[in-house]
Amino acid sequence: MSKIIEPKVLKGFRDFLPATEIERKRVIRLLEDNFESYGFVPIDTPALEYSEVLLGKGSGETDKQMYRFEDNGKRDVSLRFDLTIPFARFMAKNRKDLYLPFKRFHISKVWRGENTQRGRYREFTQCDFDIVGTDSPSADFEILMIMRSSLRALDVPNCTIHMSHRGIFNRFLNHLGILDQNVEILRTVDKLAKIGRDEVVRLLTELSDTEKAGKILDFIQKEEGFIPTLEKLEALAGGPAEDTQRLRDIYAYICELGIEDGFVLNPSITRGLDYYTGLVYETFLDDLPAIGSVCSGGRYNNLAELYSKESLPGVGSSIGLDRLMAGLEELGQSASKASKTQLIILNMDTALIGHYHSLADSFRKAGYCCEVYHETKKLGPQFKFAEAKSIPLAIICGSNEKEAGTVNLKDMTKRENFDALTLEEALAKAGELL
Amino acid sequence: MSKIIEPKVLKGFRDFLPATEIERKRVIRLLEDNFESYGFVPIDTPALEYSEVLLGKGSGETDKQMYRFEDNGKRDVSLRFDLTIPFARFMAKNRKDLYLPFKRFHISKVWRGENTQRGRYREFTQCDFDIVGTDSPSADFEILMIMRSSLRALDVPNCTIHMSHRGIFNRFLNHLGILDQNVEILRTVDKLAKIGRDEVVRLLTELSDTEKAGKILDFIQKEEGFIPTLEKLEALAGGPAEDTQRLRDIYAYICELGIEDGFVLNPSITRGLDYYTGLVYETFLDDLPAIGSVCSGGRYNNLAELYSKESLPGVGSSIGLDRLMAGLEELGQSASKASKTQLIILNMDTALIGHYHSLADSFRKAGYCCEVYHETKKLGPQFKFAEAKSIPLAIICGSNEKEAGTVNLKDMTKRENFDALTLEEALAKAGELL
Helix, strand or coil, X not given: CCCCCCCCCCCXXXXXXXXXXXXXXXXXXXXXXXXXXXXXXXXXCCCEEEHHHHHCCCCHHHHHHCCEEECCCCCEEEEXXXXXXXXXXXXXXXXXXXXXXXXXXXXXXXXXXXXXXXXXXXXXXXXXXXXXXXXXXXXXXXXXXXXXXXXXXXXXXXXXXXXXXXXHHHHHHHHHCCHHHHHHHHHHHHCHHHHCHHHHHXXXXXXXXXXXXXXXXXXXXXXXXXXXXXXXXXXXHXXXXXXXXXXXXXXXXXXXXXXXXXXXXXXXXXXXXXXXXXXXXXXXXXXXXXXXXXXXXXXXXXXCCCCCCCCCCEEEEEEEHHHHHHHHHHCCCCCCCCCCCCEEECCCCHHXXXXXXXXXXXXXXXXXXXXXXXXXXXXHHHHHHHHHCCCCEEEECCHHHHHHCCEEEEECCXXXXXXXXXHHHHHHHHHHHC | CCCCCCCCCCCCCCCECXXXXXXXXXXXXXXXXXXXXXXXXXXXXXXXXXXXXXXXXXXXXXXXXXCEEECCCCCEEEECCCCHHHHHHHHHHHXXXXXXXXXXXXXXXXXXXXXXXXXXXXXXXXXXXXXXXXXXXXXXXXHHHHHHHHHHHCCCCCEEEEEEEHHHHHHHHHHHCCHXXXXXXHHHHHCHHHHCHHHHHHHHHHHCCHHHHXXXXXXXXXXXXXXXXXXXXXXXXXXXXXXXXXXHHHHHXXXXXXXXXXXXXXXXXXXXXXXXXXXXXXXXXXXXHHHCCCEEXXXXXXXXXXXXXXXXXXXXXXXXHHHHHHHHHHCXXXXXXXXXXXXXXXXXXXXXXXXXXXXXXXXHHCCCCEEECCXXXXXXXXXXXXXXXXXXXXXXXXXXXXXXXXXXXXXXXXXXXXXXXXXXXXXXXXXXXX
C-alpha cells in the first residue's frame, strides 16, 4: 500500500466545481457574443513569457508579485500577471499581420503572488477589451457602450459607469502650480472611498497647502448632472480644451442613443497609478458599492511603446469577472445550476441498456440534454443522482414498455407521472414541461 | 528614448491571431455543447499545483518535462502537464461535494517542456471527458458515442475509432507464459505504425522467441469484422471471460444504435505505457492517418488512488485539439474567418458619429454583428479595413441620407448597391444577403 498524497491546492488558487464553472461559462459566452456584436475579435497569448518582456520598464510592485523562474532551458520566464502587457507585446510582434484600428478581446487567467486577503486570488480571470490605433472619441464611446451592454447582457441590476478625464485634472493641477506632484495627488484622491475625506484632506495638505487641498476637494466633487459638472471642471482647469470637448462629444453620443441614465461624470475617478492618459472609467453596482469597481478602463497614449517604434493610441476596459460573479451571487442574480441535463433515462434492466442509449439519443437529436444512468440499481439511488444534478425529468422504461413501444415520463419537481407515452408523445410532453 | 524590448515569444509557445482563435472558440463551444448534451459537467482546476501532487508516483519522463520551480513562499510548485492528474486530485479533495458516477469535461491548457519537434508545443490545449465511479460497459459505450458525436459535430470527415482491450491481451500473454514482460511488449506493439512490422518482430523476438513473436503478431492482426476479430482474440486468450463479454456488450449497443461504421476492433491498439487497464481506443482521420490519433482514451481501475482510499474506477477520452485543428485545416475543413462582423457603418462625417452608433445599435438589436468605423476618412482605407475583417456588408450614410431617414447598403463581395433604404428596409435586405 503506497502512501496517500494529501490532495491540497495552493493558497490563493481554486478548484471550480460544476455549478460555478457552468455559470462562469455562461457568463463568458454572453460577454464573448456581446464583444463580437461590436466587431471585436478574440486573441490568445502564452501564459508564460520572457520575464524581460513582462517586466517592461519594471516596477518593484509588479516584480515582487510575479511567478518568475528559470525554465529547463535556463530562460528567465514568468507567468503573465495581466493581459495588457502581453497585448502590447502581441501588437508589436504581429503588427504586419494586423490592420488598424484593431479591436480585440481576451478572456483568460493571470497569476499574481500577492497577499490572499478578502476575495483576492493568486489565479484569477481577466476579461479585457481594447481598441488600438485610433484616438477618436468614437472609440472612447464604443468602449463605454460595451461596458454598459455587457453588464446588461449579464442582467446586472442598477449599475453606474463613472467617468473622468486625467487631462482636465492635470490642467487643473498645472493651473494651481502643483502639476509636478500629480502622481502623489492622483494616488491620494484615488483612496477617497477607502480612507475617507478627512484623511485625504490631511494628505493633500501635506502635499501642497490647506487652500490647494480645499480646491482639489472641490474639483473632485461632482455636481448635479453631466454638463454642470463638466462646466465646473472646465472653469477650474482654465477653460475649454480638447479634453473637455472630448467629454462633450461623448456625452452628445450618449444622449443621441438615449442612454444618459447609467453614466456619471465623476472627477474623483482617477484609476490610481495606472498608465491612462485621457478618459478613465469605473463601474459600481448601485446595490453593492462595497465590492468596488467591476469594470474599469480608460485611454492610454501608446500601447506598444516598450516593444515598437510605432505609436499606438488606445482605449480599453476590463471586467473583473471573479469580483462581478461574486457580486451577482451576493445579489441573488446568479443562475448557477448543478448540470444542464434535462432528462435522465433510468436504468431498470441491464438487458435494455442499448435501448436506453437509443432513447437518449432521440432526445438529444431533438435538442435536449439527456443522459443514461449507467448502472441497474434500485430507483432510490437513481432519483438521488437525478436530484444531485437537478435533472427535472426522468424516463422510465422496463421490458414491458419497450415491447409496447412506450415510455413513462416523470416530472421530478412536481412528482407527476405521464405513463405509456410513445417516443413522439414523450418528446412533445418534455417540450411542454421544460 | 528608452530601449526597445524585442517582442519575442518563448520557443514552443504561440500567439493565437483572431482567425485561429475564432475557429478555436467555435470548435470548443461545439464540443462543450456536445458533452453537456450527454450530461457531462465542466470543472476547472489551478494551472499551478504542488509538485508533490502532480508528480504522484513520479516517473523520470514526466519529471524532466515539468515546469517546476519554487514560488515566492518557498513552495515547490509546477504547472500541470495534463488534466488527468489534476482531476484525480480534484476528486479526492472535493469528494464530499460530488455524487457518483461523476461525468466531467475539462478543456484547458497544459504545459510540457519537451522538445518542440513537428507540431509539438510546450503549451497546448487538452480536452478531456471522463466518467468515474462506475465500471459499467454502459459508461465505456457512452465515451465511445461521445468521441463519435464530437467528431461529427466538428464535421470531421471519415474517421474511425479503433478499440481494443488490455485485459484480453494480458490473458493472451499469460497463456504464452510471458505476462511478466507485458510492459515491454505493449510498448513495442504500440510502435508498430512508427517503426514497421520487421522491427517489431525483431524486438519481440529479443523479448521472447521467434515463435512467440509470431503469435503476438498474429494476435494484433485484425480480422474482417468486429465479431470475427473478437472470436479470434477470445480463442487466442484462452476462451470467454469478462473482458470479451464486455466487448460483446459494447458491440451490441453499437449495433442497436446502428453506428457500426466508424468502429473497428483493432488489437494492435495498446496506448503504450498509459495507466489504462481495460478498454483502450484511438481515433484516426481516414484521409490523414499520418497525424496520428486525434482522440484517445480508455478504462482505468482507480483514478484517485494516489490521493484517497476510495476506489474510483473510470473511463475517459481526450481530444487533441491542436492536432485535430491542424488536421481539419489540412483537409480544408477549417471554417476560419477574420471576424464575425456582418455589417460596417462607414464614417462619412464626424458630425454623424452619434447617428452611426445609433444605426449600429439597431442592427445589433436585430441580431447582427455590426461595427462603426471610428475615423472620418476617405472610402479607400475604410473599404480596406472592411476587407481585412471580411465584412460582407457596408452601410453608407451622409447628412442627406440622415435627413431623408435612409441609408445606402453595399454588398462588398458582389459590389452591388442598394440605395435610399429606410432602416427597416436595410434590416430586411441585410437578412436576405447574409
